[in-house]
Amino acid sequence: MPVPRTGDELERLSTALNQMIARLDEALSHNRRFMADASHELRTPLTILRGELETMLQQTDGAPELEEVERLAKIVENLFALSRLDAGEAQAESVQFDLGQLAATTAEQMSLLAEDKQVTLNCLAPRVVSVEGDRARLKQVVVNLLDNAVKYTPPGGSVTLSVVAAPNLGKAVLEVADTGMGIPTGALPHVFERFFRVDKARSRELGGAGIGLSIVKAICSAHGGQVEVASEEGRGARFRVLLPLAETAEETKDKPNAG
Numbered sequence: 733m734p735v736p737r738t739g740d741e742l743e744r745l746s747t748a749l750n751q752m753i754a755r756l757d758e759a760l761s762h763n764r765r766f767m768a769d770a771s772h773e774l775r776t777p778l779t780i781l782r783g784e785l786e787t788m789l790q791q792t793d794g795a796p797e798l799e800e801v802e803r804l805a806k807i808v809e810n811l812f813a814l815s816r817l818d819a820g821e822a823q824a825e826s827v828q829f830d831l832g833q834l835a836a837t838t839a840e841q842m843s844l845l846a847e848d849k850q851v852t853l854n855c856l857a858p859r860v861v862s863v864e865g866d867r868a869r870l871k872q873v874v875v876n877l878l879d880n881a882v883k884y885t886p887p888g889g890s891v892t893l894s895v896v897a898a899p900n901l902g903k904a905v906l907e908v909a910d911t912g913m914g915i916p917t918g919a920l921p922h923v924f925e926r927f928f929r930v931d932k933a934r935s936r937e938l939g940g941a942g943i944g945l946s947i948v949k950a951i952c953s954a955h956g957g958q959v960e961v962a963s964e965e966g967r968g969a970r971f972r973v974l975l976p977l978a979e980t981a982e983e984t985k986d987k988p989n990a991g
């Protein structure tokens with residue numbers, strides 16, 4: 733802020749405030765750099781550790797000894813992603829693409845995960861819904877939401893992913909709804925916070941560290957969008973992502989092979 737050269741309290745106060753802001757700024761970027769460096773440095777030894785363990789155990793997956801290493805690797809990977817988002821790299825790329833198609837391919841890729849858990853995964857994305865942004869990052873949003881939905885839905889339940897355009901709002905609407913355990917009302921305002929987990933024991937058992945949804949939120953914000961949640965404990969959860977629709981004449985066109 734501008735410092736008035738008045739030689740009085742006001743000048744001293746402005747100077748002090750400016751110094752404080754500068755120090756805060758420095759501390760913040762120091763923190764960000766630390767997180768980025770730490771997670772980056774942890775990746776390589778973890779990959780080596782995993783490789784060596786696999787060789788020692790003569791198998792690639794399923795060994796209980798490997799599970800904790802896998803979990804650790806996932807957390808570090810997520811921390812690294814989060815630190816890059818903090819550094820403002822959320823929208824590294826900006827291209828126009830069909831969110832419906834991205835949802836459909838992602839659901840297809842994750843269908844085995846759902847099958848393993850005996851959860852039915854449906855995808856409803858019959859029309860072209862154009863958005864603009866970083867495809868890989870927006871895919872991460874879909875992956876994280878589907879991963880949670882499957883994780884927190886017991887066998888026999890279902891997960892539905894849908895993408896529609898709301899041209900009157902100028903928004904693309906992506907929803908992930910599940911029939912799982914849901915989220916208690918008191919926890920709803922916190923689920924997008926870093927490291928927040930509704931039930932630490934429950935979530936840890938499932939491999940969660942409470943970072944997935946904060947990544948979702950950061951990516952949505954960076955794309956000028958938002959994410960919201962509605963849920964009742966024991967009655968499933970519904971996550972809704974709103975993104976700006978890209979300017980195009982194609983929004984209402986049917987896909988050639990929709991159905």
Ligand code: ADP
Pocket residue numbers: 880881884910912913914915923928929930931935939940941942943944945946968969
């Ligand atoms: P985690 O890796 O622990 O799943 P997230 O940030 O993805 O972390 O989610 C935060 C918390 O929100 C989770 O620990 C879980 O308690 C709750 N949660 C997220 N998605 C769902 C869902 N679909 N159903 C029930 N609870 C959920």
